[in-house]
Amino acid sequence: MTSPDTETNTPETSGNKADDIAGKLAEAVTEATQSDATSEAAEEEDPQTVVFSLVGFFMAYIPIVGVIVNAIAVAKAGKEGFDLFLAKWGLVLAILSTVGALILVGLGFWLGVEVGSSGM
Known part of the structure; x- marks a missing residue:
């Protein structure tokens, strides 16, 4: 036994x-x-990193805020070792929208100066 x-x-x-x-x-x-x-x-994946990525992606068309939020999301994902496709695309879109907004503001200023100087 x-x-x-x-x-x-x-x-x-x-x-x-x-x-x-x-x-x-x-x-x-x-x-x-x-x-x-x-x-x-x-x-x-960390839920906070996923939330940052989603919020950043949707805020990509708000010029400066989108860049900041997406940069935080990409940095947080890189620090934790996650490869977040959405955060990277959000950062690219935010940078492009910021550059586009700056171009439009510059173009508007230039056209305003041209019209103002030639109209008087």
Whole structure:
């Protein structure tokens, strides 16, 4: 008789090779499933980083604010090791909208000066 302290969870060898192979296969599948679950849990994205990315992407068309929020989102994602496609595209769109707004303001100022100086 064995005491509960000396019992192990290893399958007893019954002499049947098919049973031994099936037992080893079941153990390998269990270990692989557990390691996949732990690696997926370790790679989950931080909800705050995702929120920054979404807010930054939607604020990309507000010239300076969009650049600031998206820069924070990209920096936060890089620091935590996440590759956030949305944050990078938001930053690109924010920079383009800021440059476009500056071009329009400059063009408006230039046209205003031209019309003001030639009209008098």
